[in-house]
Amino acid sequence: MTEKQLSPELFELATERQGDMEKINRPSLTFLQDAWLRLRKNKGAVFGLIMIIAITLMAIFAPIMSDRTYKQQNLQHAKLPPRIPVLENIDWLPFNGKDMNGIDVYEKRGVKEYYWFGTDDLGRDLWTRTWYGARISLYIGVLAAAIDLLIGIIYGGVSGFYGGRVDNIMQRIIEVLVGIPNLIVVILFILVFEPGIISITMAMVITGWVTMARIVRGQILKLKNMEYVLAARTLGASDARIIGKHLLPNVVGPIIITTMFTIPSAIFTEAFLSFIGLGIRPPEASLGSLVNDGYKSIQTFPHLMMIPAFVISLLILSFNLLADGLRDALDPKMRK
Amino acid sequence: MARYTLQRLIYMIITLFIIATATFFLMKLLPGSPLQNQEKLSPEQQKIILEKYGLNDPVPVQYVRYLGNLVKGDLGVSFQYDNRPVTQLIGDRIGPSAQLGFQALVFGTIVGILLGVIAAVRHNTAVDYGATVLAVLGISIPSFVFGGLLQYYIGVKLKLLPVAFWDGFEYTIMPTLALSVFVIASIARFMRTEMLEVLGSDYILTARAKGISGFGVIFKHGLRNAMIPIITILGPMAVNLMTGTLVIEQIFAVPGLGEQFVRSINLNDYPVIMGTTIFYSALFIFVIFIVDVLYGLIDPRIRLAGGKK
Numbered sequence: 001m002t003e004k005q006l007s008p009e010l011f012e013l014a015t016e017r018q019g020d021m022e023k024i025n026r027p028s029l030t031f032l033q034d035a036w037l038r039l040r041k042n043k044g045a046v047f048g049l050i051m052i053i054a055i056t057l058m059a060i061f062a063p064i065m066s067d068r069t070y071k072q073q074n075l076q077h078a079k080l081p082p083r084i085p086v087l088e089n090i091d092w093l094p095f096n097g098k099d100m101n102g103i104d105v106y107e108k109r110g111v112k113e114y115y116w117f118g119t120d121d122l123g124r125d126l127w128t129r130t131w132y133g134a135r136i137s138l139y140i141g142v143l144a145a146a147i148d149l150l151i152g153i154i155y156g157g158v159s160g161f162y163g164g165r166v167d168n169i170m171q172r173i174i175e176v177l178v179g180i181p182n183l184i185v186v187i188l189f190i191l192v193f194e195p196g197i198i199s200i201t202m203a204m205v206i207t208g209w210v211t212m213a214r215i216v217r218g219q220i221l222k223l224k225n226m227e228y229v230l231a232a233r234t235l236g237a238s239d240a241r242i243i244g245k246h247l248l249p250n251v252v253g254p255i256i257i258t259t260m261f262t263i264p265s266a267i268f269t270e271a272f273l274s275f276i277g278l279g280i281r282p283p284e285a286s287l288g289s290l291v292n293d294g295y296k297s298i299q300t301f302p303h304l305m306m307i308p309a310f311v312i313s314l315l316i317l318s319f320n321l322l323a324d325g326l327r328d329a330l331d332p333k334m335r336k
Numbered sequence: 337m338a339r340y341t342l343q344r345l346i347y348m349i350i351t352l353f354i355i356a357t358a359t360f361f362l363m364k365l366l367p368g369s370p371l372q373n374q375e376k377l378s379p380e381q382q383k384i385i386l387e388k389y390g391l392n393d394p395v396p397v398q399y400v401r402y403l404g405n406l407v408k409g410d411l412g413v414s415f416q417y418d419n420r421p422v423t424q425l426i427g428d429r430i431g432p433s434a435q436l437g438f439q440a441l442v443f444g445t446i447v448g449i450l451l452g453v454i455a456a457v458r459h460n461t462a463v464d465y466g467a468t469v470l471a472v473l474g475i476s477i478p479s480f481v482f483g484g485l486l487q488y489y490i491g492v493k494l495k496l497l498p499v500a501f502w503d504g505f506e507y508t509i510m511p512t513l514a515l516s517v518f519v520i521a522s523i524a525r526f527m528r529t530e531m532l533e534v535l536g537s538d539y540i541l542t543a544r545a546k547g548i549s550g551f552g553v554i555f556k557h558g559l560r561n562a563m564i565p566i567i568t569i570l571g572p573m574a575v576n577l578m579t580g581t582l583v584i585e586q587i588f589a590v591p592g593l594g595e596q597f598v599r600s601i602n603l604n605d606y607p608v609i610m611g612t613t614i615f616y617s618a619l620f621i622f623v624i625f626i627v628d629v630l631y632g633l634i635d636p637r638i639r640l641a642g643g644k645k
Contacts, residue, residue: 044472175347176347176354179347179348179620179624180354180355180617181578181617181620182575184613185358187601188359188363189362191362192362192365268478271480272480272579272583275583275586276582276601277601277602278601291478291480291484295480298488298492299488299492302488305484312478312481313476313478313481316476316478317472317476320475324472
């Protein structure tokens, strides 16, 4: 052990750097930036997000890019199996234009064109129809979620903020609505009004907004007694301003999460309605109605059901994964 | 507790009344006539038929009569099956549906609990991730897609089980499987979270410190407490099974209530649609009621908001 002489030069004055200790070196993050950082770490959520973006882009652009429309029929080209250039050379992939018995239908019928996902019994191109159907399914899902959001926020916000008798009455109404099975209302509504995008969406909204209203109300009830709200009130802020500027921004997390769970369930409900014959009417198509149509000929032309079924499952899965990830990212307290 | 139960009972009745009323007036709005071959019937014949079913009376009279019959448990008679009472129709059809639902619930709960417990015990291992992926898939894949795939691969391709119809236990296997996927997935997810929370609590540590075997701790101390909140997802589960039976019975040609309901929708058989709607709603509301009351009874830690007042 060597002995070391301590000399005054080795020391520095501490006081000079005292200010630096309080310095914040990392840039401060906003709520959403923070959430995004957490979300990015969740592999499932990132996968879901990428898939949703991919399917949305395909749903928007694939029908535009294709030179066939979703309702264009060509009976000479009916019931063709899928055939995709390049992939057709790989034997074990189902994209080689061969049917169940291994016969190359394209060669037999002398079809030169490629139908990437094959065609249905009226010779409509399944590629275009699948992406067109995805467009309708997404549209219904997002629209239903958006209307739920709007009604839910207003209703829940007013009910939670004003409390007292207003809240009491509004809550009694909700309690009655909650007891009504969603499915029954949807079926009855569609029976009365012809099935279409708007009627299907409206049917889902009738009871759908209740969940959102309850969540917003619960959050507002929790937040409205906080000091900062009192401060805002003391400064003379109006009720509308307190709700819109001070309360709602703090409820954003639960609202986003609920919306993200509403979209896949709306897509599912639409598909379910199609399956019991109350969905979108042909020649229009949604993923659900395509699965339903395809199901009828599953034994002979399995691709007609498999492809839309795969897309709809992937879409719902992606939304669920993203919603799970968002729940963990936006509200670490809720994380389990 | 008694007060809370009473309050819930009153809500239950109000909800049912609203459903019955809404169903009645929506059915009155429906396009299409229940008369078959309407153009072939003379106006007199039409009038006789309408008279027979009481469709000629003013709507309020029909409404009051309908409510009165409802209280007596009379749901009217079917148009499509020559005047068979709707209650009798439901009675004939409920068997297969109830059996499917029950089998799916029992099978799904057992498998789901096992899957969830295993995932929680082997937290953050490949087993856990595998179970989590399975559960997300189970929640995401629509039951009709899963049912169709099962039918195609197991029934048509492998010929292991009968493709459809209802003729003995082996016919129930595939529909039950298809129905139980959602039950398995949601219970497994729920069980895993609850179990993780319970396994981290102090009394589990105490039990382990006292030298109880790992198996005993998990099943005697952990599982019992983790299972309580499962009651809360029984409601959504009941709805899902109901929705499920509508499509699964279609796919597998099961002569159940769901299949009957879908057929009546397509045939404009109003009394059957109305009757089945009310039956389903009553069932659903009753399940929710039982769940709420049970929850308060089973876990004394939970003080119901309504009971405290």
